[in-house]
Amino acid sequence: MNKVLIVDHPIILDKISRLRDRRTPVKEFRNLAGEISMLMVYEALKDVKLKNTSVNTPLARAKGKMVAQNIVFVTILRAGLGMLDGALMIYPDAQISHIGIYRNEETLSPVRYYFKMPRGSKNSLVVLLDPMLATGGSAVEAVNMLKSKGARNIVFLCLISAKAGLDYFLSKHPDVKVITAAVDSKLNNRGYIVPGLGDAGDRMFGT
Secondary structure, eight states: OTTEEEOOOHHHHHHHHHHHOTTOOHHHHHHHHHHHHHHHHHHHTTTOOEEEEEEEOSSSEEEEEEEOSOEEEEEEETTTHHHHHHHHHHOTTOEEEEEEEEEOTTTOOEEEEEEEOOSOOTTSEEEEEOSEESSSHHHHHHHHHHHHTTOOEEEEEOSEEEHHHHHHHHHHOTTSEEEESEEESEEOTTSOEESSOSOHHHHHHTO
16 A cells, blocks of 8 residues: 555554544544644645745845645545644645535445535645545545546545555545555444544534
8 A cells, every 4th residue: 555654653643542532522522633634734745846936034045945836625524624724724825625425324325415626726736634534435436526627636634544445445546645644444334434433523513
């Protein structure tokens, strides 16, 4: 899985453990999700294109680098919203897009209901945000939608993933890099990651 980066920084691992804990209240869960996302987006933007620049310091002229590529943060609704504030802490100039997909609880298949993407995304760095990569169905569908609008440079960022979901996702989109903080071993018969953290949307929004 050379397209998968597992971010195992000690601070992220500490926060992931607290995120998993069923005793963690809604407010803390939201804060943790945002904090972990902020740290992980740092890795997602590691290969962003730069251009040379120079600025006047109080003492002299200094050579430097500036971001030369448009960046788009795309949330998969609704749980992906909980990752957006953390991402924007790292790069507040990013454009924002939303994809509405829900999982049919009987078939586990993704169902689209909303999609809005900025124009001219072909040359953008697109960072797709969703806390969980379980069966992989929603993530695969989201990338299909992004590619249909011309996006080519896509990174998928999730907090916790399942091995089966990763394998499925990479079989459909081998060109997309996946950044995750944990890979769990299995899914239950409802398609939830085990041990996972439960339903990320419910825990994030208190529903």
